[in-house]
Amino acid sequence: MHQxxxxxxxxxxxxxxxxxxxxxxxxxxxxxxxxxxSHRDDYKNFLKHVDCSFITVLGGEPTMHxxxxxxxxxxxxxxxxxxxxxxxxxxxxxxxxxxxxxIVDNKxxxxxNVHNHEWRVPVYxxxxxxxxxxxxxxxxxxxxxxxxxxxxxxVPHRFSCSDSFMQxxxxxxxxxxxxxxxxxxxxWQACYSKCPTISEGKFFKCPISHCMPVAIRQRNDITYTxxxxxxIDSFPYFKCCDIQNVSVEEFKTLVHGSIEQCTxxxxxxxxxxxxxxxxxxxxx
Numbered sequence: 001m002h003q004x005x006x007x008x009x010x011x012x013x014x015x016x017x018x019x020x021x022x023x024x025x026x027x028x029x030x031x032x033x034x035x036x037x038s039h040r041d042d043y044k045n046f047l048k049h050v051d052c053s054f055i056t057v058l059g060g061e062p063t064m065h066x067x068x069x070x071x072x073x074x075x076x077x078x079x080x081x082x083x084x085x086x087x088x089x090x091x092x093x094x095x096x097x098x099x100x101x102x103i104v105d106n107k108x109x110x111x112x113n114v115h116n117h118e119w120r121v122p123v124y125x126x127x128x129x130x131x132x133x134x135x136x137x138x139x140x141x142x143x144x145x146x147x148x149x150x151x152x153x154x155v156p157h158r159f160s161c162s163d164s165f166m167q168x169x170x171x172x173x174x175x176x177x178x179x180x181x182x183x184x185x186x187x188w189q190a191c192y193s194k195c196p197t198i199s200e201g202k203f204f205k206c207p208i209s210h211c212m213p214v215a216i217r218q219r220n221d222i223t224y225t226x227x228x229x230x231x232i233d234s235f236p237y238f239k240c241c242d243i244q245n246v247s248v249e250e251f252k253t254l255v256h257g258s259i260e261q262c263t264x265x266x267x268x269x270x271x272x273x274x275x276x277x278x279x280x281x282x283x284x
Contacts, residue, residue, distance in 0.1 A: 001049060001050065001051050002049060002050045002051065002243070002246070002248065002251045003050075003051050004050050004051065004052045004053075004196060004255065005052070005053050005054075006052065006053060006054055006055070006056065006195060006196070007050070007052050007055050007056075007195075007196045007197070007198055007203075008055070008056045008057075008058055008195050008196070008197045008198065008207065009034075009043070009055060009056065009057045009058070009071075009075070009198050009199070010024075010034070010058060010059060010060075010197050010198065010199040010207065010210055010211075011033065011034045011036070011057060011058070011059055011060070011062050011065045011068070011071060011199070012032070012033045012034060012059040012060035012061070012062060012064055012065045013026070013030040013031060013032045013033070013059065013060050013211075013214055014026075014030065014031060014032070014033065014059065014060045014061065014064045014065075015027075015030075015059060015060045015061045015064070016061045016064060016089070016091060016092065017061070017089060017091075017115070019115055019165070019274050020165075020272075020274050020275050021165050021167065021168055021272055021274065022165065022168065023165055023166055023167075023168040023169075023193070023207075024059075024060070024168075024207055024211045025168065025170065025211055025212075025214075025215040026059070026060050026061075028215055028218070028219055030060075030214060030215060030218050031218065032214065032218075033064075033065050033066065033067075034065070034199055034200060035200070036065070036067045036070065036071055036074075037067070038201070039200065039201040039240070040074055041241070042201045042239070042240035042241040043074070043075075043078065043198065043201075043240055044074075044078045045240060045241055045243065045244070046198065046203065046240040046243050047075075047078040047079050048078070048244075049243050049244040050243060052079070052082070053082065053083075054082055054083035054084070054085065055075065055079060055082075055083075055084055055085070056084075056085040056086075056087055056111070056195075057071060057072065057075065057084065057085065057086050057087065057108075058086075058087035058088075061088060061089060061091075061092065062086060062087065062088060063086075063088050063092040063093065063096050063099060064092065068096065068099060068102070069096075069098045069099055069101075069102040072084070072086070072102045072103065072106050072108055073102060073105075073106055075106075076106035076107070076108070083109055084106070084107075084108050084109065085108070085109045085110075085111045086103065086108050086109070086110055086111065087111040087113060088110065088111070088112060088113070089112070089113060089114055089115070089119075089123075090110075090112045090114060090123040090126065090127070090159075091119065091122075091123065091126075093123075093126055093127065093130060094126040094129060094130055100130045104152070104153060104155075107154075107155050108155070109155055109156055109157055109158075110157040110158070110159075111157075111158050111160075112157070112158065112159045112160065113160050113161075113162070114159075114160070114161045115161070115162060115163060115165075115274055116163070117161055117163065120161050123159075124137070124159075131152055135150050135152075136150075137150060137159060142160070142162075144162055144164060144271060145160055145161055145162025145163070145164070146160065146161045146162070147159070147160040147161075148160075163273060163274050164271045164272060164273050164274060165271070165272060165274060166192055166193075166269045166270070166271060166272075167266060167269055167270050167271075167272055169208050169212060169264055169265045169266065170215075170222060171266075176223055177219075177221060177222045177223065178222060178223040178224060179212070179222075179224055179228050179232070179264040179265075180263070180264055180265055180266050180267075181225075181228070181263060182262070182263050182264070182265060182266060182267045183263070183267060184258050184259075184260065184262045184263050185258055185262075186267040187258070187262040187263060187264075187265045187266065187267050188257075188258035188262045190265075190266065190267055190268050190269060191206070191262070191265065191269075192269055193206060193207060193208075194206065195207055196255055197209065197210050198240060201239060201240050201241065202237040202238070202239060202240065203237055203238045203239075203240055203243060204235065204236075204237045205235075205236065205237075205254050205255065205259060208261075208264070208265060209235040209236075209237065209261065210235075212232055212235075212264065213232050213233065213235060216229070216232050228264060231260055231261045231263070231264060232261070232264070234261075235259075235261050236254060236259060236261075238250075238251070238254070
């Protein structure tokens with residue numbers, strides 16, 4: 001069995017917010033949800049053959065996936081005893097029918113990330129309405145924002161607020177959008193997001209392996225060279241339905257080493273303020 005500390009299930013490219021410099025390019029008005037019905041057996045197979053400590057469900061804004069309740073229930077059935085985190089901005093928790101029941105019934109841990117301090121109180125009030133009682137948040141400064149923890153029915157949740165992002169792999173919002181031309185090993189060593197990612201029935205090395213090709217396919221305002229386009233078109237991945245046939249060495253090489261596509265990311269990452277954040281056209 002393959003060993004993995006953490007894997008992200010990236011279930012949608014759609015987000016209800018548009019934040020300058022989003023590190024998964026969700027401010028670019030991208031479209032498309034993971035076809036969960038087509039791939040659910042593949043994901044069940046993956047979690048049968050890969051021992052993970054915990055998994056995260058995110059996007060985009062995962063609560064905008066039309067089958068988010070089914071996704072949470074399925075993942076809990078495939079992953080019965082360990083932590084499942086739902087990373088969300090929290091704005092739709094009270095709007096999606098049946099979502100709160102799916103979270104509570106399946107012991108899903110909320111990872112609430114709010115990037116606008118003005119929305120912190122409304123999100124808290126919506127949670128109070130769902131839980132049906134007030135609860136105390138002890139905020140602490142993390143250096144890049146504020147964070148608090150709370151527990152509901154024995155399940156731990158986190159509420160964080162930050163007005164900054166790490167720079168993304170298109171250099172946005174500081175100029176024209178284009179991938180980097182970095183030293184492969186320096187970029188890999190600098191990478192702060194070593195998060196294996198699952199989407200569209202495939203297991204990728206990192207979020208960029210999935211998100212960058214999506215952005216390139218859907219936008220015509222991203223600049224790149226022919227050699228960069230060749231790399232973008234050939235990000236390596238394993239099929240989740242076939243993960244049991246991947247050798248231990250192949251698995252470790254993809255997860256723990258650099259790949260040619262690391263050159264598309266920066267050699268160092270800096271925080272930048274989110275200067276503009278608004279409700280996206282994708283909001284419903």
